[in-house]
Amino acid sequence: MQIKEAVSSGTMLPVMEAFYTIQGEGSFTGHAAYFIRLGGCDVGCVWCDVKESWEAEKWPVKSIEEIVAEAEQHPGRLVVITGGEPLMYNLDPLTELLKSRGFQTNIETSGAHPFSGQFDWVCFSPKKFKEPHPSIYQVADELKVVVFHKSDFDFAEKHVSKVREGCVKLLQPEWSKASTFTEQIVNYVKSNPNWKISLQTHKFMDIP
Numbered sequence: 001m002q003i004k005e006a007v008s009s010g011t012m013l014p015v016m017e018a019f020y021t022i023q024g025e026g027s028f029t030g031h032a033a034y035f036i037r038l039g040g041c042d043v044g045c046v047w048c049d050v051k052e053s054w055e056a057e058k059w060p061v062k063s064i065e066e067i068v069a070e071a072e073q074h075p076g077r078l079v080v081i082t083g084g085e086p087l088m089y090n091l092d093p094l095t096e097l098l099k100s101r102g103f104q105t106n107i108e109t110s111g112a113h114p115f116s117g118q119f120d121w122v123c124f125s126p127k128k129f130k131e132p133h134p135s136i137y138q139v140a141d142e143l144k145v146v147v148f149h150k151s152d153f154d155f156a157e158k159h160v161s162k163v164r165e166g167c168v169k170l171l172q173p174e175w176s177k178a179s180t181f182t183e184q185i186v187n188y189v190k191s192n193p194n195w196k197i198s199l200q201t202h203k204f205m206d207i208p
């Protein structure tokens with residue numbers, strides 16, 4: 001019961017894995033970063049590349065002190081909180097501790113739950129499978145839409161009017177469909193230069 005309360009207050013969190021690697025996607029591509037992948041997701045994307053993360057109960061619950069102490073073992077001071085869906089949890093305590101220890105905090109989120117935490121960069125990747133919570137639109141620094149079907153271009157545009165003016169707009173091919181959609185995505189960005197392309201470069205490099 002005490003653990004359950006700690007998880008709901010955000011002082012303990014289920015961690016599927018944590019690893020020091022290179023940010024492969026989005027505006028921070030190429031930066032060394034420590035990834036904290038929280039367990040649990042209720043969005044259910046058919047093409048999700050970490051389906052094993054969905055069941056929160058499968059993963060060990062750790063205190064935020066333990067999570068941050070592990071991050072401190074590496075030279076980089078950029079942390080990316082991902083999942084699963086990290087906003088299923090109250091991220092205020094974890095991000096406050098990370099910032100007090102000098103980390104830059106970035107998040108990867110579908111925005112499907114109310115926003116929490118102190119983040120320096122918010123990557124918002126909306127999903128058709130579960131509507132975003134309205135709190136995400138005012139904080140998103142980057143709108144990263146995965147292209148899996150031709151209708152995803154319209155889905156991407158639907159979000160443009162809701163995010164802030166300076167929000168970076170990225171189209172990212174779904175990994176298994178990348179070759180099918182390359183030409184369409186390239187042509188789309190050439191015709192709509194407010195968008196840029198994001199590729200999952202870590203998969204090309206075969207690194208985590």
Ligand SMILES: C[S@@+](CC[C@H](N)C(=O)[O-])C[C@H]1O[C@@H](n2cnc3c(N)ncnc32)[C@H](O)[C@@H]1O
Nearest residue numbers: 047048049083084085108109110125173174175
């Ligand atoms: C695994 S998700 C975890 C964070 C959060 N649940 C979300 O969806 O933003 C991390 C990023 O990978 C993207 N992603 C997941 N599966 C993908 C795939 N098969 N191809 C391309 N991008 C994918 C997501 O859209 C998201 O931007």
Ligand SMILES: Nc1nc2[nH]cc(C(=O)O)c2c(=O)[nH]1
Nearest residue numbers: 022023024025082108202208
């Ligand atoms: N290298 C690397 N970059 C990433 N950017 C976002 C990722 C994620 O799964 O959230 C990810 C990931 O899993 N690995």
Ligand code: SF4
Nearest residue numbers: 041043044045048084
């Ligand atoms: S929201 Fe993210 S973690 Fe959840 S199913 Fe979709 S891609 Fe996977």
Ligand SMILES: [Mg+2]
Nearest residue numbers: 049050082208
């Ligand atoms: Mg990934």
